[in-house]
Amino acid sequence: MTNAAVEHIPPRPGSVGTTPLKVLLVTHSLPPADRPLANVGGMQSVAAGLARALEEHHNVELHLLALRASWSETGHRTGPFLVNLLWKIPRVVRTESIDVVLFSSMVTATVTSLLGGRLRKQGVKTAAIVHGNDVTLPVAVYQRIVPRVFRSLDLILPVSRATRDECVIRGAPISKLRVAPNGIDIAHFEAPRDRSAARSQLSEWFPDPSGSLCSDTFLLASVGRHVRRKGFAWFVREVMGLLGPEVQYWIAGEGPETSSIAHEIARRGLERRVRLLGTVSEEKLHTLLGAADLHLMPNIPVPGEIEGFGVVILEAAACGLPTLAADAEGMRDVVQEGVNGYLVKGSDARGFATRIAQLADDRMALRTAGRSALAHTKAQFDWRVVSDKHVGVLSDLVRRV
Numbered sequence: 001m002t003n004a005a006v007e008h009i010p011p012r013p014g015s016v017g018t019t020p021l022k023v024l025l026v027t028h029s030l031p032p033a034d035r036p037l038a039n040v041g042g043m044q045s046v047a048a049g050l051a052r053a054l055e056e057h058h059n060v061e062l063h064l065l066a067l068r069a070s071w072s073e074t075g076h077r078t079g080p081f082l083v084n085l086l087w088k089i090p091r092v093v094r095t096e097s098i099d100v101v102l103f104s105s106m107v108t109a110t111v112t113s114l115l116g117g118r119l120r121k122q123g124v125k126t127a128a129i130v131h132g133n134d135v136t137l138p139v140a141v142y143q144r145i146v147p148r149v150f151r152s153l154d155l156i157l158p159v160s161r162a163t164r165d166e167c168v169i170r171g172a173p174i175s176k177l178r179v180a181p182n183g184i185d186i187a188h189f190e191a192p193r194d195r196s197a198a199r200s201q202l203s204e205w206f207p208d209p210s211g212s213l214c215s216d217t218f219l220l221a222s223v224g225r226h227v228r229r230k231g232f233a234w235f236v237r238e239v240m241g242l243l244g245p246e247v248q249y250w251i252a253g254e255g256p257e258t259s260s261i262a263h264e265i266a267r268r269g270l271e272r273r274v275r276l277l278g279t280v281s282e283e284k285l286h287t288l289l290g291a292a293d294l295h296l297m298p299n300i301p302v303p304g305e306i307e308g309f310g311v312v313i314l315e316a317a318a319c320g321l322p323t324l325a326a327d328a329e330g331m332r333d334v335v336q337e338g339v340n341g342y343l344v345k346g347s348d349a350r351g352f353a354t355r356i357a358q359l360a361d362d363r364m365a366l367r368t369a370g371r372s373a374l375a376h377t378k379a380q381f382d383w384r385v386v387s388d389k390h391v392g393v394l395s396d397l398v399r400r401v
Contacts, residue, residue: 116152132308183386226255
């Protein structure tokens, strides 16, 4: 079986004495099993986390049709995968007596525009998680398909109010919409660690001849695919010059904007204060978040794109790190002011600089905010909590006449 093959995962039986909900999860967002870093991002981590959570849920019998491919392979392998789904889904629905087909994004849900009627005749319900860019993608032919997909689905699960609003704009019926947040596996992350030890480890992994990362450094960290809407290049260009020399900014990840970020660093002579780390392992990511003082999401508006949620906010909180984010889009649903982070008006360089300076002046309060962020995320966004909500909504859908 190749990394892009459709796979059928044997189900985990439900609890004794119960009739488990039979869910077929369909996703094109999983990395190769032997190369987990080959396809990373918010949508990818959500698909993997949701699959694990449903597989372990006491009242779910999970079946999975998945495309496993690297980020570079996904573009040209998604088309054949979707074509295969046109016969794979009805077959699995029939042979396994599926109750509901759950699509992990609008990309895979596009097949319902052709399959919807057939699946209804088979007595199965359909639902799709909508992340943001998978509904706003500014491609004319895709935007013509989106309303048809909404009509063919029985349930639409936007991950935030901002994504819900984008669905409504494109014709999604209000009656089909239920906001369902993303989640993370808290147990998968390390408990907040001693920052000095974490910084020593970072210095070993990413040596700096100047040895400038020390206990007094106020370390900002960003994690994510380097695309324009993330605002990384904007922050380097517009904000770093407004901050004191004790502030450093370390950025993990790669993407089409990496060269632009590097250009802004060099142009402003910020090589000693801004570091590009590239794609990092899970261990290094957790260490970075454990070493930092503040997680940063300085998103800027980009036509046709949206930050539907911001899973990395939850990941930072799981490591005891609060987030400073642009007050925009799906981040408004995730960041609660003073609970797990702080919001600043988007594209407001002075506003970002002022808030960072305020937070840097009271680091004990910032540590308290990190503990609050961890507790809040554990209570509201752990996959065990979130998957219960998903299963409840899907169960209600299946019972609906």
